[in-house]
Amino acid sequence: QVQLVESGGGLVQAGGSLRLSCAASGLTLTFARYIMGWFRQAPGKEREFVARISWSGDSTWYADSVKGRFTISRDNAENTVYLQMNNLKPEDTAVYYCAAPHGGYYASSNSADFRSWGQGTQVTVSS
Numbered sequence: 001q002v003q004l005v006e007s008g009g010g011l012v013q014a015g016g017s018l019r020l021s022c023a024a025s026g027l028t029l030t031f032a033r034y035i036m037g038w039f040r041q042a043p044g045k046e047r048e049f050v051a052r053i054s055w056s057g058d059s060t061w062y063a064d065s066v067k068g069r070f071t072i073s074r075d076n077a078e079n080t081v082y083l084q085m086n087n088l089k090p091e092d093t094a095v096y097y098c099a100a101p102h103g104g105y106y107a108s109s110n111s112a113d114f115r116s117w118g119q120g121t122q123v124t125v126s127s
Contacts, residue, residue, distance in 0.1 A: 002026050002034065002116040004098045009121030012088055016125070020083040022098030022118060027079065029103035032056065036074060036081040037107060037114055040094035040123075047097070049109040051083060061109060066092075088125045095120040 008020040037052035051062045051072040071084040099114035107113035
């Protein structure tokens with residue numbers, strides 16, 4: 001199982017930006033064989049898809065609510081995936097989780113496709 005550690009969360013005013021990082025370790029395959037995703041969960045809500053990125057990084061997918069504001073990227077040499085969040089809104093407030101499926105497995109935007117999860121990092125956006 002992959003160990004994932006998120007960082008970069010914090011408190012920011014609406015319209016501000018944050019960059020989240022997720023460092024992976026305990027890999028059984030090269031990091032490039034893991035589709036990576038970001039999810040978030042607000043209090044009282046189900047965990048929801050935010051973004052995911054393909055093995056090579058040439059394809060990305062975003063939730064409609066963040067499209068045009070968030071950018072997912074990866075650095076396979078550093079075993080790290082990022083989420084650049086711009087023009088943050090109060091409704092973006094949530095715990096953000098990095099996630100990975102089993103190595104070499106395809107993952108859709110469904111959380112059930114992912115098997116390894118980070119501990120989460122809190123993002124709070126004030127009005």
